[in-house]
C-alpha cells in the first residue's frame with residue numbers, strides 16, 4: 669500500500685487522478701471497514717494539505733478546513749450557535765478517535781448515524797468540493813448527502829471545506845445523543861436544535877435536525893415553522909412534526925422506539941434551551 673501525503677491542494681488533486689487512489693483523512697472510518705485485498709491501493713492522506721487546515725472567520729460566515737479534527741473543533745473559540753457541533757464532536761468515539769477523525773470524513777462516509785450531521789444541518793452548512801478539471805463548487809449539505817453511504821462527491825473531487833453562513837445574532841444551540849451506553853456508541857437517535865429568541869423570550873427562529881432516524885438526517889420544517897412566535901415551553905412536539913423521519917428496526921432499537929426517543933429528545937432540548 670503506497671501512502672501519499674501532499675501539503676498542497678493542487679498536488680492532492682493531481683494524485684487523485686491516479687488509478688485506485690483512495691482518499692483518507694483520519695482513517696477512523698476507512699481502516700476499520702477495510703477488507704483484505706485493499707493493500708494495492710494508493711492512499712491519499714489529506715491531513716497535511718495546508719488549504720484544508722484551520723478555521724477562518726469570514727465576513728459572511730465561518731469556514732472549517734475539511735482536515736480539522738474533532739478535537740480541534742471542540743477546542744475552537746466559536747459563538748454559542750456552534751455549541752451543538754462541539755457537543756457532537758465530544759460524542760464521536762473516544763478522545764483518541766476525536767484526535768484523528770475529521771469533520772469531512774464524518775460527512776463523506778455518509779452514515780445515517782454520523783454525529784456531526786444534525787448540528788451542521790441546523791447551521792445551514794454548505795460543503796466546498798474541488799476538482800483539478802472543474803475547480804470549486806459549493807453546495808448545501810442537504811444536497812451533498814444523498815443516502816446511506818451516498819454523497820454527491822464526484823470521483824475526482826476532494827471535500828476541501830465546510831462553510832457555515834453567519835448565524836443570526838443571539839443564536840444558541842444544543843445537541844443530544846441517545847445510545848445504549850454512554851461512551852463509544854453508535855447513536856440510536858440524536859438531535860441538534862438552534863434557536864433565536866426575541867426580547868420577550870418568543871421564538872424568532874428555530875432549527876431542528878434529527879439523525880439516525882432516516883437514511884439521511886432531517887430538518888423538521890413543520891415544527892420549525894409552527895414554533896415561530898411561541899414560548900419554548902409552550903411548544904408540544906407532535907407525531908406530525910416528526911413525520912419526515914423514516915427510522916429502521918435494527919439491533920440497536922426498533923423504529924417505533926426511535927420515533928418516541930426523537931420526540932422526547934426534542935421536547936427536552938426545547939425545555940433546556942428555555943432556561
Ligand SMILES: Cc1cc2nc3c(=O)[nH]c(=O)nc-3n(C[C@H](O)[C@H](O)[C@H](O)COP(=O)(O)OP(=O)(O)OC[C@H]3O[C@@H](n4cnc5c(N)ncnc54)[C@H](O)[C@@H]3O)c2cc1C
Pocket residue numbers: 690691692693694695696697698699700714734735759760761762765768769770771772773774775776777781782783784821825826827828852853854855
Ligand atoms: C472506535 C470508533 C468509534 C466511533 N464512534 C463514532 C461516533 O460516536 N460517532 C460518529 O459519528 N462516528 C464515529 N466513528 C466513525 C468516525 O470516527 C467518524 O465518522 C469520523 O469523523 C470519520 O473521520 P475520518 O477523518 O477518520 O474519516 P476517514 O476514515 O479518513 O474517511 C471516511 C470516508 O470519507 C472519505 N473522505 C475523507 N476525507 C475526505 C475529503 N476531504 N474529501 C472527500 N472524501 C473524504 C474517505 O475516502 C472515506 O470514504 C467511530 C469510529 C471508530 C473507529
